[in-house]
Amino acid sequence: xxxxxxxxxxxxxxxxxxxxxxxxxxxxxxxxxxxxxxxxxxxxxxxxxxxxxxxxxxxxxxxxxxxxxxxxxxxxxxxxxxxxxxxxxxxxxxxxxxxxxxxxxxxxxxxxxxxxxxxxxxxxxxxxxxxxxxxxxxxxxxxxxxxxxxxxxxxxxxxxxxxxxxxxxxxxxxxxxxxxxxxxxxxxxxxxxxxxxxxxxxxxxxxxxxxxxxxxxxxxxxxxxxxxxxxxxxxxxxxxxxxxxxxxxxxxxxxxxxxxxxxxxxxxxxxxxxxxxxxxxxxxxxxxxxxxxxxxxxxxxxx
Amino acid sequence: xxxxxxxxxxxxxxxxxxxxxxxxxxxxxxxxxxxxxxxxxxxxxxxxxxxxxxxxxxxxxxxxxxxxxxxxxxxxxxxxxxxxxxxxxxxxxxxxxxxxxxxxxxxxxxxxxxxxxxxxxxxxxxxxxxxxxxxxxxxxxxxxxxxxxxxxxxxxxxxxxxxxxxxxxxxxxxxxxxxxxxxxxxxxxxxxxxxxxxxxxxxxxxxxxxxxxxxxxxxxxxxxxxxxxxxxxxxxxxxxxxxxxxxxxxxxxxxxxxxxxxxxxxxxxxxxxxxxxxxxxxxxxxxxxxxxxxxxxxxxxxxxxxxxxxxxxxxxxxxxxxxxxxxxxxxxxxxxxxxxxxxxxx
Numbered sequence: 001x002x003x004x005x006x007x008x009x010x011x012x013x014x015x016x017x018x019x020x021x022x023x024x025x026x027x028x029x030x031x032x033x034x035x036x037x038x039x040x041x042x043x044x045x046x047x048x049x050x051x052x053x054x055x056x057x058x059x060x061x062x063x064x065x066x067x068x069x070x071x072x073x074x075x076x077x078x079x080x081x082x083x084x085x086x087x088x089x090x091x092x093x094x095x096x097x098x099x100x101x102x103x104x105x106x107x108x109x110x111x112x113x114x115x116x117x118x119x120x121x122x123x124x125x126x127x128x129x130x131x132x133x134x135x136x137x138x139x140x141x142x143x144x145x146x147x148x149x150x151x152x153x154x155x156x157x158x159x160x161x162x163x164x165x166x167x168x169x170x171x172x173x174x175x176x177x178x179x180x181x182x183x184x185x186x187x188x189x190x191x192x193x194x195x196x197x198x199x200x201x202x203x204x205x206x207x208x209x210x211x212x213x214x215x216x217x218x219x220x221x222x223x224x225x226x227x228x229x230x231x232x233x234x235x236x237x238x239x240x241x242x243x244x245x246x247x248x249x250x251x252x253x254x255x256x257x258x259x260x261x262x263x264x265x266x267x268x269x270x271x272x273x274x275x276x277x278x279x280x281x282x283x284x285x286x287x288x289x290x291x292x293x294x295x296x297x298x299x300x301x302x303x
Numbered sequence: 304x305x306x307x308x309x310x311x312x313x314x315x316x317x318x319x320x321x322x323x324x325x326x327x328x329x330x331x332x333x334x335x336x337x338x339x340x341x342x343x344x345x346x347x348x349x350x351x352x353x354x355x356x357x358x359x360x361x362x363x364x365x366x367x368x369x370x371x372x373x374x375x376x377x378x379x380x381x382x383x384x385x386x387x388x389x390x391x392x393x394x395x396x397x398x399x400x401x402x403x404x405x406x407x408x409x410x411x412x413x414x415x416x417x418x419x420x421x422x423x424x425x426x427x428x429x430x431x432x433x434x435x436x437x438x439x440x441x442x443x444x445x446x447x448x449x450x451x452x453x454x455x456x457x458x459x460x461x462x463x464x465x466x467x468x469x470x471x472x473x474x475x476x477x478x479x480x481x482x483x484x485x486x487x488x489x490x491x492x493x494x495x496x497x498x499x500x501x502x503x504x505x506x507x508x509x510x511x512x513x514x515x516x517x518x519x520x521x522x523x524x525x526x527x528x529x530x531x532x533x534x535x536x537x538x539x540x541x542x543x544x545x546x547x548x549x550x551x552x553x554x555x556x557x558x559x560x561x562x563x564x565x566x567x568x569x570x571x572x573x574x575x576x577x578x579x580x581x582x583x584x585x586x587x588x589x590x591x592x593x594x595x596x597x598x599x600x601x602x603x604x605x606x607x608x609x610x611x612x613x614x615x616x617x618x619x620x621x622x623x624x625x626x627x628x629x630x631x632x633x634x635x636x637x638x639x640x641x642x643x644x645x646x647x648x649x
Contacts, residue, residue, distance in 0.1 A: 101514055131516035141511045144530045153525055154515045212515065222514075 203234025366606020
């Protein structure tokens with residue numbers, strides 16, 4: 001019998017503990033396995049941290065069932081925000097609401113406000129919004145076309161690239177190659193960009209999806225359990241990539257893997273049954289959680 | 304990483320180690336009723352194979368013996384003896400004319416209907432109505448469609464599609480009229496195949512497109528349709544088979560002339576405004592059921608017809624069995640594959 005859920009009222013500016021190198025060293029040490037990603041992880045905060053999106057007392061519903069209740073969060077460029085929590089805690093729904101992908105589901109409803117650079121996202125044109133707030137899914141889902149076409153398709157209809165996908169300008173290819181480079185895939189596929197994307201390995205496919213999402217230069221990148229279908233090596237590569245990307249794009253990642261959250265995230269939000277239980281820096285959440293529920297979850301008592 | 308240098312275990316057990324394989328389940332333990340049912344199922348399956356084989360063999364033996372290369376190049380001619388009645392060049396051309404235009408009309412319409420039904424389907428009542436309409440058309444006997452077509456194309460304002468008599472009456476029978484009705488006949492098959500293909504594309508593919516800021520239309524055009532190209536192709540081939548095999552629409556709407564009759568001076572359009580025959584109507588006319596003029600040629604034409612339909616079936620099997628993503632050289636690969644599947648074609 002779980003204890004009753006307490007609603008955590010968040011201030012407009014949630015408390016953010018100043019990140020330090022030695023906070024909670026013991027817990028961190030036991031939870032972080034040695035590995036390439038852990039080694040690559042710089043504990044230094046990014047040079048510039050700037051708020052891109054703001055979630056303000058958001059409620060989300062499917063039909064008449066509320067799946068997210070009164071959540072407030074900032075999404076900042078220069079840092080990675082991880083949403084953790086058990087299945088059914090509403091974290092994926094919250095993530096999908098950030099680029100209005102919840103609207104694809106029939107019967108979805110919402111209350112509260114989500115802003116992107118100060119603009120209410122429901123007042124933006126939805127396809128423009130999704131270009132600025134891009135998403136990568138749990139299952140690698142490249143389109144059944146060539147590697148180059150996958151990225152070029154994401155670029156098409158983008159201002160400056162014309163509407164015709166078939167017309168391949170050197171400029172378009174350069175932009176696509178640049179996106180592939182940012183996703184760390186270019187060197188592996190450079191010899192034949194016209195090969196079908198579905199021939200790539202799972203990890204490469206997922207990096208292609210990241211490249212595709214980055215192609216249109218989004219301001220925010222949403223990742224919905226991007227590594228849960230991948231092997232540990234591919235996971236490490238992608239985690240490294242995520243940490244490297246946070247300088248240029250705000251990143252929100254949903255993950256079931258607590259160690260992954262610890263490895264990649266600067267801030268962590270713990271959700272339970274649709275409520276935001278605790279929000280804080282990665283160090284604080286994993287080393288000194290203030291709520292009993294968070295403590296139970298990260299020590300594996302439930303979820 | 305530690306296992307990198309380790310040897311893989313040998314796949315086969317050592318010598319003298321018996322390999323245990325699961326034995327097939329015996330039906331001798333079944334109740335009698337089930338055993339009788341089992342044998343009946345088996346017998347019907349074998350009987351069906353026998354019938355199919357008999358049709359092919361019979362047509363093969365009969366057709367081959369009467370088939371002469373000259374039949375393919377000679378036009379039908381009136382004559383009392385069988386060696387005076389010419390060949391079936393005109394019916395073959397007629398078959399291609401009818402199938403070509405019919406599919407040209409049916410394919411885009413069918414794909415559009417299927418895409419709308421699968422991806423939009425709003426308002427729901429309209430979608431259900433469209434669905435029932437497609438089902439209804441699929442169930443209507445083609446002779447009913449043909450009579451309906453005759454009614455429609457005999458209207459005065461559609462005279463430009465067939466020929467007009469001196470008194471202004473519209474004949475209503477032409478390749479144009481038949482092609483349109485044939486398109487209606489092929490439509491349910493194309494819609495069905497394309498819808499099936501669209502249903503198999505996982506939703507996360509659509510979401511990936513939406514998440515890139517693509518509209519629904521762009522997703523259909525650039526992601527879904529390329530992904531289901533094999534389904535579209537097999538729908539088209541199924542539709543072609545249906546058109547090639549239909550007799551009622553041809554006999555009613557293309558008229559009963561065996562030779563292609565041109566109306567007006569324009570080359571292709573004149574042919575489509577005119578009348579003629581196809582392989583099916585040629586078989587019917589020449590068989591003892593029709594005028595019975597040249598049963599041997601009916602057999603030969605039926606054999607050619609059967610071969611064309613079998614070829615189309617082989618293409619469908621080949622297309623639908625293959626779900627590989629299509630790259631840039633898709634068409635070439637596809638053609639090579641079709642070639643491999645039909646070794647009797649040099």
